[in-house]
Every structure is written in C-alpha cells, then in structure tokens.
Amino acid sequence: MNDQLKDIGMRLACIREDxxxxxxxxxxxxxxxxxIYRSYEKGEIDFSFSFVYNVAEALGxxxxxxxxxxxxxxxxxxxxxxxxxxSVKREHLYDYKHLAYTFKNKKAEPYLVTVTPDGExxxxxxxxxxxxxxxxxxxxxxxxxxxxxxxxxxxxxxxxSSIPHTEKATGDTPAQFIAVVVKK
Numbered sequence: 195m196n197d198q199l200k201d202i203g204m205r206l207a208c209i210r211e212d213x214x215x216x217x218x219x220x221x222x223x224x225x226x227x228x229x230i231y232r233s234y235e236k237g238e239i240d241f242s243f244s245f246v247y248n249v250a251e252a253l254g255x256x257x258x259x260x261x262x263x264x265x266x267x268x269x270x271x272x273x274x275x276x277x278x279x280x281s282v283k284r285e286h287l288y289d290y291k292h293l294a295y296t297f298k299n300k301k302a303e304p305y306l307v308t309v310t311p312d313g314e315x316x317x318x319x320x321x322x323x324x325x326x327x328x329x330x331x332x333x334x335x336x337x338x339x340x341x342x343x344x345x346x347x348x349x350x351x352x353x354x355s356s357i358p359h360t361e362k363a364t365g366d367t368p369a370q371f372i373a374v375v376v377k378k
C-alpha cells in the first residue's frame with residue numbers, strides 16, 4: 195500500500211463525512227460493494243480515475259479535493275510548465291499529471307498520461323461525461339466496451355466515457371497521451 199493511496203483514502207473519508215453521508219450510502223450511490231468501498235477509504239486498494247470522478251460527482255467536490263486535498267483557486271488561467279502538473283502515480287503502470295489542477299469550476303479535466311506496458315489483461319472502468327485521448331508517443335490499445343483500436347502517435351479517440359474503457363501500452367516502451375475528460 196503506498197502513502198498516496200492512504201492519503202487519498204483518508205481525504206475521501208473526511209470529505210464524505212463532511213457531506214454527512216455514510217460509507218454505505220455512498221457505496222450504494224456509486225454501485226460499489228461496501229467492503230470494496232471501505233478498502234478504498236483505508237487506502238488498501240488502488241483506485242481507477244473513473245472511481246475518483248464518480249466519487250467527486252456524488253459528493254459535489256472537485257477531483258483535486260480528493261486527490262490532493264487542495265481545492266483549485268484560479269479562475270482566469272492555469273499555466274503548467276513542460277513536465278509539471280499535479281502528479282498522481284497510481285500503480286506502476288500509470289502516471290497521471292493533471293494539467294489544470296489550480297483552475298476552479300473546470301468543465302473538463304486534462305491529463306498527461308504515461309502508461310507502461312505490462313502484458314496483463316485490460317481492466318475497464320466507466321465514468322460520467324465524454325473523453326478525448328490524443329497519443330503523443332508510443333502505441334496504445336484503446337478498449338471500449340467490446341471493441342478495441344490500436345492507436346499510435348497522432349491518433350485520437352473521442353468517446354462516451356460512461357462506457358467502460360481503458361488504454362494499455364503496447365510494445366516494449368511506455369506510451370504517452372493527453373486525456374481530456376469532459377464533465378456531463
């Protein structure tokens with residue numbers, strides 16, 4: 195269990211309590227088994243970004259409130275230098291850099307995502323809204339529902355993100371893509 199997962203789980207529990215919602219009620223609202231939900235709050239299992247988006251929507255908070263504990267404060271512009279952004283490293287396979295982490299009342303959530311190849315079967319998740327992904331480098335297999343696409347540098351997909359989906363790096367090198375999640 196990594197420290198970032200424990201911190202996110204603790205913030206999740208605190209925000210949920212501030213919203214005067216029980217863990218059982220939130221798990222039910224999210225369609226998640228209560229024991230799995232409690233494992234998220236304890237930081238015992240890794241989360242998908244779909245899960246965090248869905249929790250943020252259910253609790254009426256910004257994704258960054260859960261991920262970082264800081265509410266965005268800027269409303270005119272958010273400037274991020276190359277290689278910067280709020281970094282969230284989930285598993286060893288995914289590294290997300292939030293590219294608008296200081297902008298409040300966002301209508302979209304832009305990320306630079308780095309995915310490392312692993313050979314494991316894909317695990318698909320869905321969340322509200324729509325999403326646009328643009329491959330910057332490497333190759334990824336994009337899975338959505340029962341179909342998949344092989345994407346390489348310069349390729350993009352725009353899709354209904356409520357349909358379970360994921361991206362897996364293919365080949366021997368990591369891949370990078372820009373993911374922009376548009377809220378409903």
